[in-house]
Amino acid sequence: MSLSIKDVALRAGCSIATVSRVLAGKGYIGGDTRQKVEEAVKALGYRPNRVARSLRAAKSRVIGLILSDICNPFFSEISRAVEHVAIRHGYSVLICNADEDPAKEAHYLQLMEEEKVAGILLSPTRSIAKALDFSKFPPLALFDRKFPKAQMDSVVIDNEDAAFRLTRTLIEGGYRNIAGVFGAKSYTAGVRIAGFKAAFEGVEDRMQGVHQAPAFEVEGRRLMQEILELRPAVDAVLCSSALLATGAYQALRERGLRMPDQMGFACFDDPPWAGFVDPSVTVIRQPASAIGEAAAELLMKRIADPTRVVSEIVLQGELIERGSSRRGGGVY
Amino acid sequence: MSLSIKDVALRAGCSIATVSRVLAGKGYIGGDTRQKVEEAVKALGYRPNRVARSLRAAKSRVIGLILSDICNPFFSEISRAVEHVAIRHGYSVLICNADEDPAKEAHYLQLMEEEKVAGILLSPTRSIAKALDFSKFPPLALFDRKFPKAQMDSVVIDNEDAAFRLTRTLIEGGYRNIAGVFGAKSYTAGVRIAGFKAAFEGVEDRMQGVHQAPAFEVEGRRLMQEILELRPAVDAVLCSSALLATGAYQALRERGLRMPDQMGFACFDDPPWAGFVDPSVTVIRQPASAIGEAAAELLMKRIADPTRVVSEIVLQGELIERGSSRRGGGVY
């Protein structure tokens, strides 16, 4: 059996209420009482029971983080940032992997509620929006993806603009048949597709179609193979995430296609290999840490003051132009 | 206020004990009572309060996972596997990032105890072993790294053998001045260094020293620059992790060193870029998912039966020989 506040009270010669007050630093406490309690705490090595605290307070000092895929470096960087902020505020982080599956996502949301987390950080799939009644949930902040019109704290990058710029880079790089590979389930994908399409204004004939699949490496590979098969004219590809890009790049390499001449390439996120391969790959670098940090801070504020005005933070992606997106003149 | 078992009892017209029994599926329950309770649960949308459960049971349905770095793909793959196993057993996962810092690690261990987690999964830094009295902790299972002699459930790969084989590959690839880059704080590093050294039996003069630093990308880069500076004769490098390798590879590339002729290269883990770069990189692939899964299963069993016999599982790393480790004859 572990120690309780009772043991401390016994040793310090006071009531449990007094011990609690000393620990919480609230109310009036006599100087020598405080001393005796602190002494007892130290001597016994007492540590408060967070579960009991949580029950009493009706909410825990834990925040929930629901990710679509923790193996996606973009999300692992986010979770790292979230965790830092949380710890700084005295919270810990319950992480769940939704695997891009709306059913799992809904299930985890339930779980979080049962665990009485103080707040939830979520990067929602598209379908979840209608399925749930969020008014009954703990404070919620969205990151990376958001609901089209819901009033909710969120941190995203300007995906439409980023996709637009990345696409323009390929167009200006001299490619004439550009295909896009996007995620299937997310709000983000939709917005990026819009940016992608918008970039073709005036050169509509250069767009070679939009392809979608769940954002996993194998899917990127499969999709790329399919594109190569179905649309032999394609001479450039834009990928909507590092994972899709990794798979797509694999497929390209297996075909032995030379970049940047035979094939142009650009993607979202900046995986380590993007800088290593030859030619190196043009990317939109997403400020993952900043996103995670901002979202977590937002959530902390919302927890502290649930009536607070809703804020939607939009960050900018950084275009890093490298050798894979310009025909002829290798930049790198 | 959220619903409690009381509300269900009221609606079903029975006592809270009965509701609890129906929910737990324990004890004798009359057919129509069961029906009425289930009906009430559904109608009200009642979900049990896990915090209260945890308090009563003196432990929660949460397991703690303490990682040295969630951004390390090796560890994110592990956490994904752990989470799957946990969920399957009705547990959720509290993830903490120790950042290779023993102090943080100790702090998180404390936190886990306060949260009354049912068990802890840990990849310990070397220094933690003495600092803590593990007898007072919840069930603990170790992965990736273990304590030299402690009796504790653990899952590791045969690091000595893996390092040995990887080093032999470089030696047999024709390199004459081989340096090693290893992590600084872990048990793993020590074992791998042993394997590295053992591989030079008979050709001791080919070993060009062992370098150590915390396992981050920037450190790998720094260390590699240092080696290039201090030991110009070095013609091959072995890196002990993907992160160190990524940094080291960067440094090599910045120097414009051609592989595999001017420089041989091999590393632990199989990051995506290892297959992309030219020549592609020879690696030891660690079965991260298998490690995570096995460790989590071990922990589940330990939770179910604390008196269970201790098991130490050793998996094998898979040597993937590619072009970066053989002089002259490009394999790929």
Added chain:
DNA sequence: TAAATGTGTGTAAACGTTTACACATGGAAA
């Protein structure tokens, strides 16, 4: 027929906190 066993349900205590309330003391203001 009496005792034993099986089935179904309720009462109340316990888990470890926090906190409203009550009470006691001392000094300052009236």
Added chain:
DNA sequence: TTTCCATGTGTAAACGTTTACACACATTTA
């Protein structure tokens, strides 16, 4: 002197569960 407020401490209830114990009734066993 009385009243009032500030200070310090204790008692007990509450948070939402689980479960030991008690009880009631029905059926089986001797």
